[in-house]
Amino acid sequence: MYEIRIHSRGGQGGVTAARLLALAAFRDGKYATACPFYGAERRGAPVVSYVRIDDRPIRVYSQIRNPDLVVVLDPSVMEVVDVLHGLKRGGKVLMNGTTTEKLHGVPAFAVDLTGIALREKLVIAGSPILNTPVLGALAKMGIISVDSAKKAIQEMFSDERNVRAAEAAFQELVI
């Protein structure tokens, strides 16, 4: 079982990112679950969502304690949340941003999802959309296939800019 924890802030689409990721994994023929951990649903508060991917049916509902991958959609949550908490030995971090310098001693990758969203004018109510571009980055990391990432985005969103943003993230992420 591959376990992913996504850190974001309310309104940034972390929950949708988890759902998109699960959908893409499902389209890859895997079993997948996306479980958001809901607090008070307010904009701006740190939010955690979980995704599990496996070849067998998933029976676990509790929170992910030892993730294989941590995705940080909003680096500012690192000031209030220990995003590396429980990270599995050998686990990785994917960060929205231009640098991983705050993350020492773990394999960390950065891609400027915010920049991509702004370039593609993927902005809702003033917030750049991060949940579709992040799928491109996750495809680059081999978590899901490129094809399923696109399919998942197209199933949930009709605006083609979402797919373009994912493609851009795929191109820009350096592994």
Added chain:
Amino acid sequence: MLTIATGNKAVAAAVKEVRPDVIAAYPITPQTEIVEQIAEYVTSGELDSRYIPVESEHSAMAACIGASITGARTFTATSSHGLLYMHEMVNWAAGARLPIVMANVNRAIGPGWNVWAEHTDAFQERDTGWLQVYVSTVQEAYDTTLMAFRIAEHADVILPVMVNLDGFLLSHSMQSLDTLNAGDFVPPLHLPHAIDVLNPAGYGTLTGPDEHFRFRWEIEKSMRRSRKVIAETERDFAERFGRSYGVAEEYRYEDADVVVIAMGTLGKEAEVAVDLLRNEGVNAGSLRIRWLRPFPDFDLSGREVVVIDRDYSFGFGGVIAQSLMARQRVDLYSVIAGLGGQEVTYDDIAGFVRDRRPGTELWFGVNGDV
């Protein structure tokens, strides 16, 4: 069709498949997605139901009652405080012998405000005459909602059915979902006592003690008959669609010396704990109770039992644990866990089994001397 959906959306999709005539509902976290999705189906024309956006849960159930007594198929959904607010009408629906189906997304009851999973909301409606079933996966939520209509409307039952799913843990979890073409799996509803202006009758008129008592006995008889209807419905569902669940889902149960009993998502999580324990050489198994009413009969003799109640009755204990002990002599360790969405992992569950102390009760994480 194979897709991916939340527990809430699965319930809404099942409702769409059986096409109720009237749906009356009121939003409440974490159920809201069900009524939003249904409103969308109705607005887009995918579902030709009358959707009544009522002003309270009490009115939601009252509107379902008014519609149901005309012979219409009805559905509503609620949670927690909403369920308690409609309590009077929940009783009325069963007493009036109306096959209303309701999804209840289990959530704790305040104060303080807590929107997370707990079964105490539905347990407070335990004695109302509703059939109650608890599901553990998105697919099961879908399948069980379909079955609920058929069971409720069966001539031998004609009682309302409540389908329970854990708040957030299941209501907002996305998993794979195989939606069905149900065909004639749920036949058209025929309500024998439906209102007929050509044959006027009084409904719910003043009733003396003898008649009242007889009506209650009729409900009990139907409740007892419903066991057979549930089994038949499950069997037919399995034949048509290839999935079955049972009144309780057994996991590595047959040869188990110690059995974990739980409901809802905790019942699934317990299966992982069982695997862990088996690897350690503990002969564990699990039993996930699906139907709370009618309460299933199991023979637990000769086994040790660890019951996890995501509920409680103050001054009494875990309701499932106490219910089992009332029915049979059993060595039972009662664990109260997961209240208000308390995190309970498979490791925790394995721990309950390893450290079991039959004859005692544990309030997980808070236990102290009383």
Added chain:
Amino acid sequence: MTEIPKEEFILKCTSACAGCPSTLILRYVLKAAGSDTVLVVPACCTSVIQGIYPNTAVNVPLYNVAFAAAAACASGMSEAFQKAGKKTNVIVYAGDGGTVDIGIQALSGAFERETDFLYICYDNEAYGNTGMQRSGSTPIGARTTTTPGGKVHAKKDLDAIVAAHNPSYLATACAAYPQDLFKKVQKALTLRGSKFIHVLAPCPPGWRFSSEMTVEMGKLAVRSGLWILYESEFGKVTINGPSKAAMIKPVPIEDYLSVQGRFKGIDRKAIDALKSQAEQRAKHLQKEAEGIC
């Protein structure tokens, strides 16, 4: 004179008190509505009046429902009939407690949703079924078992509350004027959407007058101007004949109060409050009828 059908839907086996206005009102309501009608009745005197299972004195389907639930239950029924392509009249027949107090939320919701139904509140100005406790509809100064010294608060203005929902039809009526009531029910049932009729029900045991005086008491209520007969169709107000006459030459309200045990010992202040309420109400309705407000 309007031709009132001979057919009876209230059979001669009710459990009503002698001189019961609620039974009288329901009798004319059903004559106007006819057999393709379902009644929804929350807890109220009619719960008892209709008889004891397995008998019923009401010859249309009557659905008894919980106290607060009548308008919501009728909402479901109305939608279900429409879905089935039926034109059956759905009529709530509720007392004042089930309307102005515990049932007002459901009432408000049903009217906001423009539910296609007729809501009739028969108002005996107290919880009659449980032995006359105060309701929000009890007038100031009236003694009930829970206001033994006379009620200190004014009667809730139910009509204004309902009017605020812009119903297709709103009318008042009185048990003492069955022709007027019959016509209003008939008219209401020709209109789509939410209709409301508020009927004064002088209650002999509750108001403490002798049981042959029901009609007389209703007439006094209208003639004194304390109860005004009017109707409002899509917001257009018409004051009906008996009340127009009363506005020109009312009988003193003391004539109405003094013949009822419930107002025994009522003080001047309460009488003045009743008077001024009645006057304000009359003025307001007259203005509305003239199209001034």
